[in-house]
Amino acid sequence: MTHIFTREQIERILPSLHLLPAIEDGFARYSAGDAVVPPVGELLLPGGEVHIKYGYLRDDPYYVVKIASGFYGNPQIGLPSSNGLMLLFSQQTGTLEAALLDEGHLTDIRTAMAGAVAARHLAPPQISRIGIVGTGTQARLQLLYLSKISPCRQVLVWGRNAQHARTYRQEMEQHGFLVEIAQSPDELLHTCQLIVTTTPATCPLLYARDLRPGVHITAVGSDTPAKQELDPDILAHADLVVADSISQCLERGEIHHAVAYGVLSREHLLELGDIVAGRAPGRTSPRQISVADLTGVAVQDIKIAQAVYSALTSRSV
Amino acid sequence: MTHIFTREQIERILPSLHLLPAIEDGFARYSAGDAVVPPVGELLLPGGEVHIKYGYLRDDPYYVVKIASGFYGNPQIGLPSSNGLMLLFSQQTGTLEAALLDEGHLTDIRTAMAGAVAARHLAPPQISRIGIVGTGTQARLQLLYLSKISPCRQVLVWGRNAQHARTYRQEMEQHGFLVEIAQSPDELLHTCQLIVTTTPATCPLLYARDLRPGVHITAVGSDTPAKQELDPDILAHADLVVADSISQCLERGEIHHAVAYGVLSREHLLELGDIVAGRAPGRTSPRQISVADLTGVAVQDIKIAQAVYSALTSRSV
Numbered sequence: 196m197t198h199i200f201t202r203e204q205i206e207r208i209l210p211s212l213h214l215l216p217a218i219e220d221g222f223a224r225y226s227a228g229d230a231v232v233p234p235v236g237e238l239l240l241p242g243g244e245v246h247i248k249y250g251y252l253r254d255d256p257y258y259v260v261k262i263a264s265g266f267y268g269n270p271q272i273g274l275p276s277s278n279g280l281m282l283l284f285s286q287q288t289g290t291l292e293a294a295l296l297d298e299g300h301l302t303d304i305r306t307a308m309a310g311a312v313a314a315r316h317l318a319p320p321q322i323s324r325i326g327i328v329g330t331g332t333q334a335r336l337q338l339l340y341l342s343k344i345s346p347c348r349q350v351l352v353w354g355r356n357a358q359h360a361r362t363y364r365q366e367m368e369q370h371g372f373l374v375e376i377a378q379s380p381d382e383l384l385h386t387c388q389l390i391v392t393t394t395p396a397t398c399p400l401l402y403a404r405d406l407r408p409g410v411h412i413t414a415v416g417s418d419t420p421a422k423q424e425l426d427p428d429i430l431a432h433a434d435l436v437v438a439d440s441i442s443q444c445l446e447r448g449e450i451h452h453a454v455a456y457g458v459l460s461r462e463h464l465l466e467l468g469d470i471v472a473g474r475a476p477g478r479t480s481p482r483q484i485s486v487a488d489l490t491g492v493a494v495q496d497i498k499i500a501q502a503v504y505s506a507l508t509s510r511s512v
Numbered sequence: 513m514t515h516i517f518t519r520e521q522i523e524r525i526l527p528s529l530h531l532l533p534a535i536e537d538g539f540a541r542y543s544a545g546d547a548v549v550p551p552v553g554e555l556l557l558p559g560g561e562v563h564i565k566y567g568y569l570r571d572d573p574y575y576v577v578k579i580a581s582g583f584y585g586n587p588q589i590g591l592p593s594s595n596g597l598m599l600l601f602s603q604q605t606g607t608l609e610a611a612l613l614d615e616g617h618l619t620d621i622r623t624a625m626a627g628a629v630a631a632r633h634l635a636p637p638q639i640s641r642i643g644i645v646g647t648g649t650q651a652r653l654q655l656l657y658l659s660k661i662s663p664c665r666q667v668l669v670w671g672r673n674a675q676h677a678r679t680y681r682q683e684m685e686q687h688g689f690l691v692e693i694a695q696s697p698d699e700l701l702h703t704c705q706l707i708v709t710t711t712p713a714t715c716p717l718l719y720a721r722d723l724r725p726g727v728h729i730t731a732v733g734s735d736t737p738a739k740q741e742l743d744p745d746i747l748a749h750a751d752l753v754v755a756d757s758i759s760q761c762l763e764r765g766e767i768h769h770a771v772a773y774g775v776l777s778r779e780h781l782l783e784l785g786d787i788v789a790g791r792a793p794g795r796t797s798p799r800q801i802s803v804a805d806l807t808g809v810a811v812q813d814i815k816i817a818q819a820v821y822s823a824l825t826s827r828s829v
Contacts, residue, residue, distance in 0.1 A: 197613055231557075238566055242604060245606065251555070258557065262577055266604070266606045274607070279608075284579075284595075288559075291613065298608075
């Protein structure tokens, strides 16, 4: 019997779960070579794109197939652009154990949690202000999950659309944050110690000339070869450049651009899971500059799908 | 709202459907370049393998993702080795429209129907006896679907396991066939005009020395680079060598072996969809020898998923 869960059931159980340790364990095992994660499947349609991420961790009960789509005309007809589902199959028999019809929500959550993992291991110890670039779903979720690893509630947000920035401020203030709106992205580098970039921009929004010592930047928006939010010189100047997956970040994301520009070499790269596991040093001084490039790895899907499924079934017993 | 259908619901509606024209249309449009079908995704586990086939036909309402697995130790614990499901998503918005939890059954059916399509267009007009190599699921389904395109009910079967062959004879005689059991595979080439090979063999079972004029062979078993049921010289001697997908058959299946042995060249190959559509000639004389190499193309999954879903929803209205 396949267990099927709706987005509503999944959203209801999420607040009770402590998923960060599971995501951390996923990154650690991925970097240790414990994960089998084939290349991402990709299907392009006239109005959107579909990614299929799949794989398994050795000795886990399940393998996971995650299908996620982005159809960028959806908001014009009142639908979210993201959609998708996660499927869990037995590693022993191939039987479909569960379908999580999360409509892409778990992908949003696991992406936000990766940002919190990166900040926990790389941000400086004192954060007086968090900077957020963008005003969409990830701009909201990243901030909400950062509150689990940092007591800072002062926020400076920048977005292209002033109305969206005001809506963002209003919403996040209801969650206990004190939000100011920046007139330009460079203001964030002048006053924030932790910055998360969350847009689908294809040209840099933050430049190396505005860098101050003691900042950590998590770049979440770029997950394709074309998208880019950071001036490659930011990565060149950083003391620590960390990839969620080195092999994937050489193909897409910010690191890929910096390597292509010839300002960053592969030897300079660290992998998030090695830092989480203590196999590589993370930040060693408050004045270091660090960048985490998160392009999204199937191991995050594998971990969140299993954790959510486990919680849903133990509740329904 | 995602529509979810169980294997039971799907099996119940299947006998009322005439799916051969849909599968033929799928092959025709695939060969005409109307399908977007990325390379097959593959996941290998210690006890099994998983294939992800996905894509869409332009101007269709849905794109389809099919996940199919083979876990070859399953029969030892009383489970079928095959499993899987098919998912239909809107081409306009990415919304998951339906999940067909068919447990791999629709993959079996669409594979059998491809055999019937090949036989309809390539077998000689007079068939006095059908030869079946193998005694498993495809050995059964291929014969059942051939009865839709040929009145012949005389069958000669060969299988490695004599007990399985006797069970096969018993079962198929209940479906109105007259089944004899061969002592060796070469007997089939001596007396049958239509032969279907359905095993996961990795060495040839049928040899060119036994070929007679006026035979058609459909090779269904080999769908990986390693599997092989036909002596490459059979393909070298054939007047017609037809692939379900030329690009895929150059990578896996019987054609792939014959090309690797240097006895068959790419220019000699025809594609099933071109013959179905009348863009390429099929059999032009009763004495020709023809071979169809079927490795399984996502367009079959796309077609059967949409046809079954359409029938299920019009019934449930």
